Amino acid sequence: MAKTAEEIADAMFALVKDSFGVKKLKPGDLIKAMKELYGDEADKKLCKEAIKLLVNSGRCVYTYFGGSFLEIPHKEGAAND
Amino acid sequence: MADLPKTPLLDELESGPFPSFVSEIKRAAEKNDMSKDLLGQLEQSYREKIGHWKHGGIVGVMGYGGGVIGRYSDLPKEWPNISHFHTMRINHPSGWFYTSKSLREICNIWEKHGSGLTNMHGSTGDIILLGTTTDHLEPVFEELGKIDFDIGGSGSDLRTPSCCCGQARCEWACYDTMALTYDLTMHYQDELHRPAFPYKFKFKMSGCPNDCVASIARSDMSIIGTWRDSIQIDQDAVREYADKGMDIRSDVIGNCPAKCMDFDGKELHIENSYCVRCMHCINVMPKALRPGKDKGATVLLGSKAPIVEGAMLSSVLIPFWKLEPPYSDLKEIVDNIWDVWCEDGKARERVGEFIQRVGLGNFLDAIGLEPVAEMVAHPRENPYVFYEDYFEEGDEEEEEKG
Numbered sequence: 001m002a003k004t005a006e007e008i009a010d011a012m013f014a015l016v017k018d019s020f021g022v023k024k025l026k027p028g029d030l031i032k033a034m035k036e037l038y039g040d041e042a043d044k045k046l047c048k049e050a051i052k053l054l055v056n057s058g059r060c061v062y063t064y065f066g067g068s069f070l071e072i073p074h075k076e077g078a079a080n081d
Numbered sequence: 082m083a084d085l086p087k088t089p090l091l092d093e094l095e096s097g098p099f100p101s102f103v104s105e106i107k108r109a110a111e112k113n114d115m116s117k118d119l120l121g122q123l124e125q126s127y128r129e130k131i132g133h134w135k136h137g138g139i140v141g142v143m144g145y146g147g148g149v150i151g152r153y154s155d156l157p158k159e160w161p162n163i164s165h166f167h168t169m170r171i172n173h174p175s176g177w178f179y180t181s182k183s184l185r186e187i188c189n190i191w192e193k194h195g196s197g198l199t200n201m202h203g204s205t206g207d208i209i210l211l212g213t214t215t216d217h218l219e220p221v222f223e224e225l226g227k228i229d230f231d232i233g234g235s236g237s238d239l240r241t242p243s244c245c246c247g248q249a250r251c252e253w254a255c256y257d258t259m260a261l262t263y264d265l266t267m268h269y270q271d272e273l274h275r276p277a278f279p280y281k282f283k284f285k286m287s288g289c290p291n292d293c294v295a296s297i298a299r300s301d302m303s304i305i306g307t308w309r310d311s312i313q314i315d316q317d318a319v320r321e322y323a324d325k326g327m328d329i330r331s332d333v334i335g336n337c338p339a340k341c342m343d344f345d346g347k348e349l350h351i352e353n354s355y356c357v358r359c360m361h362c363i364n365v366m367p368k369a370l371r372p373g374k375d376k377g378a379t380v381l382l383g384s385k386a387p388i389v390e391g392a393m394l395s396s397v398l399i400p401f402w403k404l405e406p407p408y409s410d411l412k413e414i415v416d417n418i419w420d421v422w423c424e425d426g427k428a429r430e431r432v433g434e435f436i437q438r439v440g441l442g443n444f445l446d447a448i449g450l451e452p453v454a455e456m457v458a459h460p461r462e463n464p465y466v467f468y469e470d471y472f473e474e475g476d477e478e479e480e481e482k483g
Contacts, residue, residue: 026237027277028423044420051275055144062146063138067428068236068276071139078135079215080157080164 003041008034008050013059016070024069027051085110086121090128106198115196115212118160125156140167140215142222146276148232149218165214166196169221170207170233172266172273175259176246177202186228194221204299205283206243207233238276242266244286245293253363254288255306255376256404262286264408278419279426279435289372290360296384296395301432302415303381303395304404308373311353312362318369319349333362377403380411382418383433393433400455417448 012030019025025033030051034042051070054060060070085107095101106123109116126133137151150168157164171187187208191197196212203209208230213221222232233241242265245251247258265284266273272282285296288306296303323329329349334342341355342362349369351362363370380402381395402410418432421444426435436444445452 026279026428027275028279031277031423048271048275048277051277052144052271055146055275058143061139062141062236062276064151064236065138067280068146068238074139076137076139076151078137078151078153079139080153 003038003046005046005049005053008038008042008046009053009059011037012047012050012070013054013072016054016060017072020072020074024063024065024071026067026069030070085117086124088120088124091120091124109197113192113197114162115166116198118154118162119166119196119198119212122154122156122160122163125159134166137167140218142218142232145232145274147235147238147274150235152212163196163212166212167215167218169195169210169213169218170203170205170235170241171210171225172231172233172241173202173206173208173243175244175262175266176249177206178246178249183228183230187225187230190221190224190228194224205233205240206285206294207241232274234273234281236276237278237280238274238282239269239272239278240281240283241273242269242284242286243294245288247286247288251288251293252367253291253306253360253372255308255372256288256378258286258288258304258306260406261304261404261408261411264406268412272419278423280429280431282419282432290358291364297381298384298392298394299386300384300395301382302418303384304378304411305381306372306376307358307379307401308376309401310373310375312351312356312373313371314349314351315369316348319344319366320347322366322369327366329366333365336361336365377401380414383431383436385431385433389429389431390434393437394458395433396458397456398450400453414448414450417450421447 011034015030015033016025031044031047034047034050054070055062058073061073063069063071088103091103094103106116106120110120122133133155135153135155137153140151141147141149148170150170152166152168154160154163154166188197188199191199191210194213194217195210198211200209200211210221225231242262244258244262245254247254249259262284272278282302283300284302284304285294285300286304287294287296290305290307292305296305319329323346329344334344338359338361339355339357341352343350363372378401379397380399382398383393384395385393399414404411422432422435425439426432430438441456442452
């Protein structure tokens with residue numbers, strides 16, 4: 001049975017959470033990981049929908065450090081109080 | 082006047098004959114404390130020869146991954162009003178056409194929520210709004226939305242597409258650059274706002290080979306207007322130029338890079354099959370010469386500025402397309418390019434660098450495009466020749482036997 005965008009989003013969130021502080025993941029890394037995990041059940045369109053869900057819900061945020069990444073929200077290192 | 086910090090070094094930048102950004106910041110500082118502190122920190126940076134900005138990576142508006150560039154002062158105690166000083170990139174209208182009303186509205190929003198300082202325009206083409214705090218980002222976004230402006234691209238996404246003024250003002254435009262820019266902007270909203278590429282990707286549309294937006298040097302995909310029939314000649318107008326003193330042999334024919342023209346004193350002859358569409362003759366004699374009637378565009382790929390590797394110019398991908406709405410052929414090839422690049426591109430690798438790494442032959446094969454001799458980096462130079470269709474396995478042995 002084909003995966004739903006919510007299921008893909010949950011799997012992506014787990015990856016982002018596990019790698020937090022260890023490796024920054026780009027959206028492309030997450031899409032590739034989902035393809036490896038779910039094969040044809042996770043096509044690119046569905047993965048993009050899942051990323052949109054993650055960001056719109058606030059579970060993940062886009063960050064930029066020489067490239068764009070998806071991370072769980074955290075205090076900005078450079079930010080002044 | 083407000084009590085401005087002393088800025089002897091910055092003041093020197095006001096002494097030349099040109100408009101000065103220092104004067105503009107001083108004007109803004111009269112009614113905005115952010116601009117006042119900006120002057121102070123900039124003077125300090127000039128004095129110490131050290132930049133005092135920290136680049137922040139998280140700030141943005143909900144749902145978007147681009148368009149806001151986080152910036153913080155590393156001297157927040159000395160200059161508290163620019164402790165946060167984020168930049169917002171706003172998607173400019175195609176060809177940079179505004180009404181004065183819309184410009185006033187943008188400035189009013191920025192004076193209310195930011196430093197009041199703008200950069201019209203950034204090198205990608207966006208309206209750049211300089212300096213605001215994190216808590217003002219969402220209100221700015223909301224108020225800009227009410228006047229039909231949206232945030233542009235930044236980070237590893239599709240950057241805001243931009244173009245020359247095209248057929249709106251220019252008689253040489255060979256296709257409607259503004260229509261294509263608007264169409265691509267609307268079609269690729271997801272790619273513009275949600276970074277998913279290995280690195281940035283830029284479209285720039287130029288209406289003719291004069292390439293006023295320098296798309297061949299500044300965009301990953303350069304779409305440059307051209308024609309495939311003959312240059313239109315008005316021989317009476319050519320003679321008029323000659324009668325009025327223009328040295329056609331020296332100023333026009335002598336500067337033709339393809340040496341494809343001749344003038345016998347009465348008539349100008351052009352060997353159009355040798356013309357490389359440089360536009361020089363048309364620019365020199367605009368009343369006498371015009372681009373041909375069968376107009377379209379050449380699509381080129383791969384240029385970039387020197388960041389990770391050296392600068393590159395785009396080279397020809399599609400020699401000629403008519404480029405008419407809904408631009409399905411163009412979108413299909415763009416989607417194919419992005420699929421291949423996203424799959425195999427390295428982090429921070431522009432598409433031009435990717436092509437160099439994997440080889441043009443492999444790249445064309447992957448995006449499903451047949452190689453043709455016109456795929457060149459320069460006219461009449463380095464055509465890529467593919468021998469694999471002509472040499473089958475065993476051919477070499479037969480040649481040796483023969």
